[in-house]
Amino acid sequence: MTPAPVAPWSEVTAWVEKSPVAAGIRSPHPAAKTVETMGLKPGSYLHALAQNSSGLIVDAGWLRLLGGSSGDGLPGLDEANAAASGMLVVAFDVLGGVFALDGGALGAGDGSVHHFSVDSLRWEGLGLTYPAFISAMLGGATIDFYESLRWSGWEKEVGLLGPDQGLFLYPFPFTQEGKNVASSTRQALPFSELIDLHNDLVRQLDATDAGPAIPSSAFD
Secondary structure (H helix, E strand, O other): OOOOOOOHHHHHHHHHHHOOOOEEEOOOOOOOOHHHHHOOOOOOHHHHHHHHOOOEEEOOOOEEEOOOOOOOOOOOHHHHOOOOOOEEEEEEEOOOOEEEEEOOOOOOOOOOEEEEEOOOOEEEEOOOOHHHHHHHHHHHHHHHHOHHHOOOOHHHHHHOOOOOEEEEEEOOOOOOOOOOHHHOEEEEEEHHHHHHHHHHHHHHOOOOOOOOOOOOOOOO
16 A cells, blocks of 8 residues: 655654754744745645745754745745746855756756855756755755865854855865865855855856856845
8 A cells, every 4th residue: 555645844844853964944934925925835845844934954054945934034935036037046055055946047947956056156956856855955965065165163153153144265165276165264244245246256257157147136
């Protein structure tokens, strides 16, 4: 007999509880209108996160998965995508990297997860569906995924940041000089500044194969 499918939110909470990295659920904001604004239907993982949380904090805050609007700096899915076209932003990492579902702007328009990486300034396909992405990151994938971008004591630095802040690294991680992040200068910056910086760098470097700009209204 085939077991009944697990409801998306029940599955997400189970992944959080079993996560090998520090993870938590941000309580939903009572005034959030993310579900209604986006027209999200029950039964999807997007609906589950938007309805039941104002985001997930993964690996001590290194990764922030978006949910409903919170009113405290971390945007909801609706706010992060107010100016998006052909993609759906679903998460940010502490260095200003962005995860988005492909709606056509990033490739085949198949809804798969892509990552704008600060060490390449490119959108890179991960070959994962949205549920598989959530499961993987809560399952500890951040450890290997970000190994080359971490330094001893990063947890303490990340823990001091607000929900709308990330870390600026210099020299830039995409340069040869910036490959050793342990020796980089690190500074807390609003995510809005990090996003604008990365978009400006792509334009300045004329990186024509970088893909579309990161939606810049998420933290306005």
